[in-house]
Amino acid sequence: MIEVENLTKRYGPRTAVDGLSFTVRPGTVTGFLGPNGAGKSTTMRVLVGLDAPTSGATKVNGRRYREHRAPLREIGVLLEARAVHPGRSARDHLRAVGATHGIGARRVDEVAEMVGLTDVTRRRAGNFSLGMGQRLGIAVALLGDPHTVMLDEPVNGLDPDGIRWIRHLLKDLAAQGRTVFVSSHLMSEMALTAEHLVVVGRGRLIADISVAELIESAGRGVHVRTPRADDLVRLLTGDGVRITTARTGTLDVDGLSTEDIAERALAAGIPLYELTPQRASLEEAYTELTRDAVEYRGTASREAA
Numbered sequence: 001m002i003e004v005e006n007l008t009k010r011y012g013p014r015t016a017v018d019g020l021s022f023t024v025r026p027g028t029v030t031g032f033l034g035p036n037g038a039g040k041s042t043t044m045r046v047l048v049g050l051d052a053p054t055s056g057a058t059k060v061n062g063r064r065y066r067e068h069r070a071p072l073r074e075i076g077v078l079l080e081a082r083a084v085h086p087g088r089s090a091r092d093h094l095r096a097v098g099a100t101h102g103i104g105a106r107r108v109d110e111v112a113e114m115v116g117l118t119d120v121t122r123r124r125a126g127n128f129s130l131g132m133g134q135r136l137g138i139a140v141a142l143l144g145d146p147h148t149v150m151l152d153e154p155v156n157g158l159d160p161d162g163i164r165w166i167r168h169l170l171k172d173l174a175a176q177g178r179t180v181f182v183s184s185h186l187m188s189e190m191a192l193t194a195e196h197l198v199v200v201g202r203g204r205l206i207a208d209i210s211v212a213e214l215i216e217s218a219g220r221g222v223h224v225r226t227p228r229a230d231d232l233v234r235l236l237t238g239d240g241v242r243i244t245t246a247r248t249g250t251l252d253v254d255g256l257s258t259e260d261i262a263e264r265a266l267a268a269g270i271p272l273y274e275l276t277p278q279r280a281s282l283e284e285a286y287t288e289l290t291r292d293a294v295e296y297r298g299t300a301s302r303e304a305a
Contacts, residue, residue, distance in 0.1 A: 026174075084137075223274065
């Protein structure tokens with residue numbers, strides 16, 4: 001379990017994390033989302049003792065990270081996959097990390113096979129591709145067979161097969177009852193992998209919510225197809241109802257349920273050829289949720305908004 005309690009972290013005059021509190025529980029994949037500059041990386045660094053909090057506290061499996069006698073067995077971490085000496089082989093890197101916790105060659109070989117690096121463990125890590133370096137970083141995170149796994153952008157540089165592999169790996173770890181905490185900007189992948197989300201913006205908590213609840217809260221209205229679109233628009237128009245026309249004979253209605261539209265159309269004798277609830281994507285729901293928390297927005301995004 002990961003616990004963040006009223007965490008604040010300041011760097012001089014800048015507040016990176018501001019009174020942040022949340023809990024990541026075992027048995028599920030929890031996504032950690034937020035715009036650039038939201039405080040995600042800072043929070044992760046504080047969790048594993050790389051940065052000291054200005055105030056507040058963080059705990060991993062009931063204790064502060066530095067209080068664990070064998071932290072690799074408590075939490076496996078991927079923050080920077082390329083944090084390895086380029087002249088050292090992948091196997092030597094894993095053995096050196098493992099030696100700090102009494103982890104032997106057998107476990108090194110196990111995790112190398114688990115991440116698909118068995119055939120290249122003797123190669124220098126400095127010659128690895130981005131995807132191979134990412135796999136090596138994940139191998140380090142898994143080396144201690146930890147109760148908790150925390151990964152920052154784990155699919156970065158992976159090919160489609162690698163992305164499917166990491167997706168199944170994270171789900172399998174959660175199914176084993178482990179705590180799995182994953183930061184990513186790939187909403188499509190989070191939609192397939194995570195069950196719960198912690199969303200932050202400008203260093204503060206925006207939402208602590210299941211993926212299904214977030215998507216449901218966004219809504220997308222109802223898609224309607226009718227030969228009497230103009231009549232239906234006049235019938236449905238009212239307070240809180242927004243109607244847009246995609247093409248002749250079709251309407252997208254926001255603010256009324258399918259039942260409301262069907263009953264009004266029936267009473268007025270207006271035939272309906274299609275009446276389909278529209279479901280927002282995770283990306284759409286996330287974008288709407290964090291609209292006011294984006295610090296770095298390009299010109300095209302401002303114009304689109």
